[in-house]
Amino acid sequence: MASFSCTLFHPLYSKIRCVSVSSSSRGLAIAAMSNNGARYQNLEEKSKIPHVLSVAGSDSGGGAGIQADLKTCGARGVYCSTVITAVTAQNTVGVQGVNLVPEEFVEEQLRSVLADMQVDVVKTGMLPSIGVVKVLCRVLKEYKVQALVVDPVMASTSGDVLANSSILAGLWEELLPMADIVTPNLKEASALLGGVKLTTVADMHSAAKSIHNFGPRHVLVKGGDLPASLDAVDILFDGISFHEFRASRIQTRNTHGTGCSLASCIAAELAKGSPMLQAVQVAKRYVETALNYSKDIVIGSGPQGPFDHLLNLKHNFPSSSRRRGFSPDDLLLYAVTDSGMNKRWGRSIPDAVKAAIEGGATIIQLREKEADTREFVELAKASLEICRFHGVPLLINDRVDVALASDADGVHVGQSDMSPHVVRSLLGPDKIIGVSCKTPEQAVQAWSDTADYIGSGGVFPTSTKANNKTIGLDGLKTVCLASKLPVVAIGGIGIANAGSVMEIGVPNLKGVAVVSALFDRECVTTETRKLRSVLTDVLSTQASK
Ligand SMILES: Cc1ncc(COP(=O)(O)OP(=O)(O)O)c(N)n1
Numbered sequence: 361m362a363s364f365s366c367t368l369f370h371p372l373y374s375k376i377r378c379v380s381v382s383s384s385s386r387g388l389a390i391a392a393m394s395n396n397g398a399r400y401q402n403l404e405e406k407s408k409i410p411h412v413l414s415v416a417g418s419d420s421g422g423g424a425g426i427q428a429d430l431k432t433c434g435a436r437g438v439y440c441s442t443v444i445t446a447v448t449a450q451n452t453v454g455v456q457g458v459n460l461v462p463e464e465f466v467e468e469q470l471r472s473v474l475a476d477m478q479v480d481v482v483k484t485g486m487l488p489s490i491g492v493v494k495v496l497c498r499v500l501k502e503y504k505v506q507a508l509v510v511d512p513v514m515a516s517t518s519g520d521v522l523a524n525s526s527i528l529a530g531l532w533e534e535l536l537p538m539a540d541i542v543t544p545n546l547k548e549a550s551a552l553l554g555g556v557k558l559t560t561v562a563d564m565h566s567a568a569k570s571i572h573n574f575g576p577r578h579v580l581v582k583g584g585d586l587p588a589s590l591d592a593v594d595i596l597f598d599g600i601s602f603h604e605f606r607a608s609r610i611q612t613r614n615t616h617g618t619g620c621s622l623a624s625c626i627a628a629e630l631a632k633g634s635p636m637l638q639a640v641q642v643a644k645r646y647v648e649t650a651l652n653y654s655k656d657i658v659i660g661s662g663p664q665g666p667f668d669h670l671l672n673l674k675h676n677f678p679s680s681s682r683r684r685g686f687s688p689d690d691l692l693l694y695a696v697t698d699s700g701m702n703k704r705w706g707r708s709i710p711d712a713v714k715a716a717i718e719g720g721a722t723i724i725q726l727r728e729k730e731a732d733t734r735e736f737v738e739l740a741k742a743s744l745e746i747c748r749f750h751g752v753p754l755l756i757n758d759r760v761d762v763a764l765a766s767d768a769d770g771v772h773v774g775q776s777d778m779s780p781h782v783v784r785s786l787l788g789p790d791k792i793i794g795v796s797c798k799t800p801e802q803a804v805q806a807w808s809d810t811a812d813y814i815g816s817g818g819v820f821p822t823s824t825k826a827n828n829k830t831i832g833l834d835g836l837k838t839v840c841l842a843s844k845l846p847v848v849a850i851g852g853i854g855i856a857n858a859g860s861v862m863e864i865g866v867p868n869l870k871g872v873a874v875v876s877a878l879f880d881r882e883c884v885t886t887e888t889r890k891l892r893s894v895l896t897d898v899l900s901t902q903a904s905k
């Protein structure tokens with residue numbers, strides 16, 4: 361038996377004595393692990409990185425399974441540990457062989473990871489036998505994790521069987537009731553429901569509902585196998601509402617591993633603390649961006665190739681340094697700056713931003729039409745520091761270059777600015793994109809252009825923006841009803857009329873965007889606070905109905 365001890369350096373703890381580790385005796389190594397557990401746990405808590413444990417099969421071709429999960433989590437900035445359930449000999453032609461890992465050794469891997477590391481989310485892929493499903497459920501009951509994502513893998517994209525129907529009972533009775541989300545494609549959804557035929561979007565809705573009855577909190581039925589003439593549609597059911605994700609199909613052979621990657625990206629976003637709807641939205645966008653980016657790459661000579669998960673590294677998309685992603689609730693009180701107004705009142709832009717946040721603004725947009733580029737970038741960087749400190753997103757009006765240079769959280773564009781689709785290709789999947797829409801058609805387009813929200817107005821006449829068309833409360837309502845995106849109302853809104861705007865009775869109207877009622881006033885904090893209190897009252901009245 362060989363053993364060693366060493367000294368570790370860590371940025372948070374100047375010097376740490378390492379445990380003595382045995383190279384041959386597992387018992388001794390585990391004993392050392394538990395003796396020192398408290399010390400290391402303490403360390404892991406202080407410098408915590410979101411952590412997904414992937415329980416899946418190995419794909420020698422590197423496109424799916426464990427390899428896809430590792431790359432996806434890496435691309436999303438999340439640590440990924442692994443429990444390998446099977447080793448497959450696989451390439452772009454198909455699956456040539458499968459070697460199952462014995463159940464006891466699956467259990468040993470699970471315990472090794474879970475006893476030592478702080479796992480946030482467990483994601484499962486290929487579970488090749490009922491025994492493995494049972495072992496997994498038994499071990500998971502002993503360790504508390506934040507969420508369980510179940511990708512019910514049954515066949516590879518080439519059609520080769522990876523788990524036979526004997527695992528169904530284990531899924532129905534044990535694993536699905538523990539799951540926070542299950543992500544079947546049409547074939548898997550059909551198998552989970554005893555072979556029922558699923559050929560339409562309506563079938564997907566009822567399948568999601570039926571699978572929900574097995575106990576998972578959310579069901580995402582993926583419609584990639586619907587006829588190629590139709591849009592790619594996925595349906596998320598949360599037990600009460602359905603959410604539809606529709607996107608145009610990306611023409612590529614490189615779709616091997618999309619299911620694994622989608623599920624592991626959902627797990628990664630949950631590990632970062634995102635709510636489920638947002639995690640699914642971000643994951644869909646990540647996979648779409650990666651497919652688009654890799655649509656012409658050639659790996660292997662078979663019919664279905666892998667894609668490049670690590671596009672971020674090559675494309676150098678800005679990754680969000682905010683701790684959490686965009687939430688529609690961020691739109692509640694949207695403060696939009698105006699340099700003319702703030703100058704008149706003797707305030708710098710960063711001071712105006714700080715005052716608005718102190719009064720309760722939930723998102724900020726720098727709309728600095730007169731600033732020259734260098735000044736705008738500096739203002740954005742100074743404002744961003746304040747926004748980051750308070751956890752409030754900062755967007756830039758019109759100027760993608762300024763957003764990139766300052767690492768702002770996103771951009772707001774209008775109908776004559778750069779197309780949101782192009783903005784997305786420049787900013788990547790993580791940044792927030794808002795689009796101004798005055799008509800239902802524009803709202804539909806904003807959604808296909810992968811915007812995150814729309815701004816709709818002018819609700820009332822405004823002197824802040826010259827020649828702006830007023831659409832009124834009716835126009836706002838029409839846009840909201842056509843929009844699958846959350847909406848923020850803008851134009852002539854202030855303390856006196858914000859209530860009437862929020863009461864138009866459409867659930868996706870999430871807030872008001874305001875310029876002069878905050879910044880053309882002596883005290884920005886006081887005015888923001890008054891408006892925030894009006895909005896909070898409306899929300900509590902709506903919640904009590
Ligand atoms: C939240 C929000 N909604 C709408 C607009 C208007 O954008 P746009 O139509 O591009 O006009 P300008 O602001 O650029 O004059 C906005 N800025 N913010």
Ligand SMILES: Cc1nc(C(=O)O)sc1CCOP(=O)(O)O
Nearest residue numbers: 817818822824851852874875876
């Ligand atoms: C920037 C902007 N966009 C509008 C639109 O209708 O899209 S109205 C507007 C100005 C809003 O300023 P105030 O709150 O001072 O009325």
Ligand SMILES: [Mg+2]
Nearest residue numbers: 758773774777
């Ligand atoms: Mg604009």
